[in-house]
Amino acid sequence: MSNQNQNSHLTAIERTSLSYPARILLNQKKINGKVLDFGCGIGKDVELLKVKGIDIVGYDPFYFPEFPKEKFDTILCFYVLNVLLPEEQAEVLMNVSNLLKPNGKAYFAVRRDIQYEGFRIHKVHKKETYQCLIKLAYLSVFKNENCELYEYQHYTTLNKGKTDLSPFLSGVETRELIVETATVFSFYDKFPVSKGHSLIVPKRLVSNYFDLTLKEQTACWIIANKVKKILQEKYNPDGFNIGINVNKEAGQTIWHSHIHIIPRYYGDIENPRGGIRGVIPNKKEY
Template identity: 60%
Template sequence: MGLSFMGKNENQFSHLTAKERDSLSFPARIVKERGLLLGEVLDFGCGFGKDVEILGQQGVNILGYDKHYFPHFPEQKFDTIICFYVLNVLLPEEQALVLMEISALLKPSGKAYFAVRRDLVYEGFRTHKIHQKPTFQTNVVLPFRSIFKNDSCEIYEFQQYNQVPKSYSGCPFCNPESKAELILESAQAYSILDKFPVNPGHALIIPKRHIADYFELSFKEQSSCLFLLNEVKKKIQKRFNPEGFNIGINIGEKAGQTVSHVHIHLIPRYAGDVDDPRGGVRGVIPERKMY
C-alpha cells in the first residue's frame, strides 16, 4: 500500500475493526466477481488492509486509507472506491462526513460501493466481546441503488449526483449538468460551483428533494444542508483563500428567487471586490444598507 501501518497492539481503536482475516471480505468478493473494481481503486476505511493486500496481489491497482491504521489521506481522485462495513460503526454526523469525503475523492466518471450490515439485532453502544470497549453500531439505509442484498449484507452503488441519469424535469438543480464541478455530496444534499459566479469560489448548496421554500424542508434536510455548507466552506477556503463570506437564501419571487428549488449561496469575499463592503447582506435593499 505504500503507507506506514500502525499495528493493532499499539492502536486504541482496534475494537473498531471487526476481526483479522486471511481471505477477501465477502463484499470484496462480490464486487471483484462482478468486475466492478475498475481503474485506480481506493479502499476507504480499510482497517488492517487485508482486502487491499489480496486485491493488489490479484492485479487490482488499489490503495488503502484508514483513519486509524493508514492515516495518510489520499490526495488523488479514484475511478472506484470501496467502503465496507464502515458506516455501521459511525454516528450520523460521521457517516455524513464519510459520504462527503468519498464524493470528493471520486472521479466524475467513477463509482463507489458501500457495504453495510443487515444482521444487526439492536442499535447503540455495546461492549466489544474481545476488546471490552464500548462500540457503537447502527443500521444504515442509503438512498442509492442497491446492487446486492442478503440477510447479512447489502451493497450500494454510488455515483456523483450530477452523473446519475435522470428523467428531465425542467429544474436545473434536479438535473445538474454533468460537466458541473461537484464539490461535495451527502445523502440529502450536494454542492456545485455556481455557473455564473459573483466571485471566484461562489458555491451552491442544494437539497436533492425538489422543493422551492427552504422553510418547507424537513429538519433533517435543513440540518444536512447546513452541515454540508460548513464542509464546503472549508474546501473553498483552502482552494480560493477568500477573506470573508456572505451566505444567502432567496425565498420567493419578491426576494429574488428565480429557480424554484432551494439553494444556499456561499459567496467568498475579497478585499476590493466592492468599494464599500459594510452592511453585507443588508445590501439587498441598497438604500437601507447603512444605518
C-alpha cells in the first residue's frame, strides 16, 4: 500500500458468518477448484469455506502477508477495491490477473452504498481511512443497492479469435496472459527474441502509439513496470531492451500498437554495446 493510504486494513470487518458475496457465489456454484481469497482481511471466509470442503487459501497484505506462489481456478476479491487509491486498485487488478489460471474466473465484490468518497475518520478506529465507488468493465453477475459482483476472465481467454478487437487475438490458441488492467493487457510474444519476450498492448485498437490517449499510454507503462518485475523474478535476466515500432518504415508489421519488453542475458550476443541503436546496424557503433 502507498504511504497515503496506510489504514486500509482497518476497514476489514470481523464477522461470524460467510460474507454476502461468498454466500451468493456458493449458491450459484461458482467457487470451484483451487481458490484464493485475495484481500481476505481477517480471513473468516477462508475459514468457513474450508469447513465446507473448499480448497482455499487467503492473502492479505496486512493480516496474511505471504504472497501466493501458484495459480488459481477461482479468485475472490471482496470489498477490496473500494478502500484503495487508483494506483493501488491497478496493482490489485494486475495481481489477480497474474494469479488466475488461463481458464479461471475471479469475482470482485464492490460496495454500492458508499455515500461519501475520499478520506474520512473511521467511526470505530478513529483513524483516517479511504473509500470510493468502483465500476469495472467486467460482466456484472449480481447487483443490489448495497453491492455489485463482477465476474472476470482473462482478456485473451474471453476474446480468443476476435480479430476485430486485435490481430493479436487471432488463431485458436489462447495467448498466455501475464497481467492486465481495465485498458491494457500483456502476454508472451509468439516468436520471442529471447526468453520472456513480452508484449504490452492497449485494449483499444490503435495502430500508432502516439494516437493513444495520455491515460492509455500511462496504463501501458504501469503494466510494463509490472511485467518487468515478473520477468525479473521468473527468468532473472541481466538487462532489458524496451521498444515500440511506429509505422512500416520503423519496422511495424502488426497494426495494433504494442510495446516490446525484451529480456537480455549475459553473452546472448557478442557485443551488446549500443542496444536499440542497432535498429540501424551501421549506426550502432559511435
